[in-house]
Amino acid sequence: MAAISFSGVKKRYQKNDVIHGVDVEIEAGEFVVILGPSGCGKSTLLRMIAGLEEISDGTIAIDGKVVNELEPRERGCAMVFQNYALYPHMSVRQNIGYALKVAGMPKAEREAKVLKVAKSVSLEPYLDRKPGELSGGQRQRVAMARAMVREPKVFLFDEPFSNLDAKLRVAMRAEVRNLHRSLGVTSVFVTHDQTEAMTLADRLIVMNSGFVEQVGKPSEVYHHPASLFVADFIGSPAMNLVRGFFGEDGYFRHGKGGMLNLPGLAKAHLSREVSIGIRPELVRRVDAGHQDAIAAVVDYTEELGASRLIYARADGSPIIAIDSGNDALGTGMPIHFAMSEGDVHVFDHTSGRRIDHEGRPVRATDSVSA
């Protein structure tokens, strides 16, 4: 087990910065997921921990020891690659044992270890097969066994499930979770799949175009997104975001003359252009007579089985709500919504940062208690 700490970590290719200074502490034994869209620098960050990419600026320390200048083999990390990266000419047994062989471990000891690890991921019957003769899930398990056998201080996963089908992905997710529970090794997992991220992570690092947008527990990230990007990126369907500004009278003005009565929020946000956001599941359907009812027009609905999504439009601003009713809703029908002030998030439109109720911007690493 080892803690990993990043301070001012940057990555520069020629003159372009692709990672703009990451300062994050990963605690020993933690399972951290780095989440972000493709090209956000998440894999690069992971490969910098592994030692496969040079660190242009700042330091990465594993277990208190700065590893910038260490070779990959000296860092005590094991990595599971996206395309498995198994040696095609070696049997499963040789693949798993290769790192030990390189390290010069005697054959008998090596064999025993390989067998033990293979057992733990139920690969025993396949030890003498070549990777080409295995299914995707089995190959993935070989890749994991290969990482486990070295008893590393840190596990690194680089989008390991992106080549698996949906069902297998769920199964492998559970396996990784169990593995982490039983070994307790610090793990860093990179993915662009938010379900994977939410279910696996002790803590999430959300990245966007080389910046860390937010660091926090999955529930924190979901319920208290620290920036517009996080609000929009996490959650499906995405959070309702509406751009506008607060007036002295306590109303939020948006779209084509839309007015929302949010007196509790208005005070702190008077002077700037903001976006307000609310999760679709917190948008309630109400009767037309309800106080502060928001009148909208239905665009269309999507049936999900247990519930449905209502896509509507209120004064020109789109709004999505999750609804459990089953009355007929056709395009163009009037509908009314309401929301509680406490569920509404406010973001500075220019900086994209969340603004707390005292009007101060929230930083990426601030912990927001739920």
Next chain:
Amino acid sequence: MIERSPFFNLVTYAAMVLGLLVVLVPFWIVIVAGSQSLQEVSRVPIVLWPSSHLWENIQAAWARADLGPKMINSLIVASGVTFGKILLASISAFAIVFFDFKARMVCFWMIFITLMLPLEVRIVPTYAIAANALLPFQVVLDTLGITGLVEAVSSVRIGLEWNLLNSYTGLILPLVATATGTFLYRQFFMTIPDELIEASKMDGASPIRFFFDVLLPLSRTNMLALATIMFVSSWNQYLWPLLITTDRTNYGTVVMQLKALIPTQNGTPDWNVTMAGALIIMLPPLLIVALMQRWFVRGLITRDK
């Protein structure tokens, strides 16, 4: 061209048969002539049917050209060149593909350009180097004035000399560099996914370990294909061995001995013995190709997964 009609089949078969004839008829003549007696082979017009004297002709050719020791020489030289070529080609391609150094494209193109410089073109300088392999160093020392300096100080004259004439080293070393092989290896190495290299880095393997444990086993089919071509081509070398060996009894190769088998101007025109000798001499590469053809084809066309 996937069209298949009886007429089209006929045309393709005809073309193939024609090609086969062009290739096989000279062989047939060699076999026929090699099996005939002196009288039969001298008859006009020539008889295109084999006779019964093949064994005696082979014995005569073997004795006349001293093929036993020459065969061993040829084997040593051809295997040495093949081995050297593969070693050099794979290790230089390894350097060019997997190491990011400034001059790597320059190095690659310099190797590649030597495709345009076959042995025949550079034979004089190559011979000069073979006569004294340390000559370039001597030249460097001379031009820098170091030789003169040392001579003035210690009255010892530096004279570097490493003569490769009449030696296996001389027969093998100048033929070892191969642009074709390097290129083939480079193309293969470039298909190796980066993740495999990274995985081996994570496993703690050094570059040379990666080379031996991962790259060489993966390139086995390529290696065998290359070995086949290289063995045949170095077996067939004629000019270079002829030039570098003056001591033909000890260092002659079989292909050089073809010359000894050709009837002299005023001697007996026993072409039957010559042909029998030619048969013996082309047998080893033929066997190699026959044995390796499965790997050969696979290595040049696809790579196994």
